[in-house]
Amino acid sequence: xxxxxxxxxxxxxxxxxxxxxxxxxxxxxxxxxxxxxxxxxxxxxxxxxxxxxxxxxxxxxxxxxxxxxxxxxxxxxxxxxxxxxxxxxxxxxxxxxxxxxxxxxxxxxxxxxxxxxxxxxxxxxxxxxxxxxxxxxxxxxx
Numbered sequence: 001x002x003x004x005x006x007x008x009x010x011x012x013x014x015x016x017x018x019x020x021x022x023x024x025x026x027x028x029x030x031x032x033x034x035x036x037x038x039x040x041x042x043x044x045x046x047x048x049x050x051x052x053x054x055x056x057x058x059x060x061x062x063x064x065x066x067x068x069x070x071x072x073x074x075x076x077x078x079x080x081x082x083x084x085x086x087x088x089x090x091x092x093x094x095x096x097x098x099x100x101x102x103x104x105x106x107x108x109x110x111x112x113x114x115x116x117x118x119x120x121x122x123x124x125x126x127x128x129x130x131x132x133x134x135x136x137x138x139x140x141x142x
Contacts, residue, residue, distance in 0.1 A: 001042075001044065001139075002043070002045075003043055003070070004045075004048060004063055004069070004070050004071070005031070005046070005071045006048050006049070006073070007047075007048070007049040007072075008077045009050075009051045010051065010076070011073060011075055014030065015029070025128060030131070034128075037132055039135060040135065053083060056074075060091050061087065061090075064091040068094060070091070070093040071138070072095055072097055072098065072115070072119075074115055077115075078099070078110075078112075078114070079109055079113065082114055084115065085117070088115065094138060095118065095119045096121050096123060096137050096138060097116055097121070097134075098122075099122075099124045100125075100126075100127050100128065102124045103125075105125070120137060120141055121137050
């Protein structure tokens with residue numbers, strides 16, 4: 001099974017950006033941790049990160065005929081990107097939205113997700129473990 005793991009704007013700064021909220025691991029360290037996790041040993045994982053909404057949408061479009069499963073941490077795009085929401089819906093991928101922090105217990109604008117309605121589930125506040133929770137959810141609903 002192939003799963004793409006997409007990380008949005010500013011997630012390339014993990015490890016340096018607000019570690020008290022997002023943790024001290026870099027995105028590369030998190031990606032390596034995911035790849036080496038027991039549950040992922042028989043999975044074909046592909047990782048992608050961009051600070052550009054258009055690049056993320058183009059990536060999803062390019063994968064729509066070869067990949068059926070998506071774990072996405074859209075970062076700030078969560079709160080306003082109807083274009084990303086429509087791209088996820090248009091690919092027909094089984095998607096799970098993930099956030100390292102608990103967006104429901106942060107600033108008011110972070111509590112809104114325009115992505116959630118096109119995803120199987122939303123995982124928040126579990127730090128890097130949230131990626132594994134998202135993958136487990138995909139495996140349980142395949």
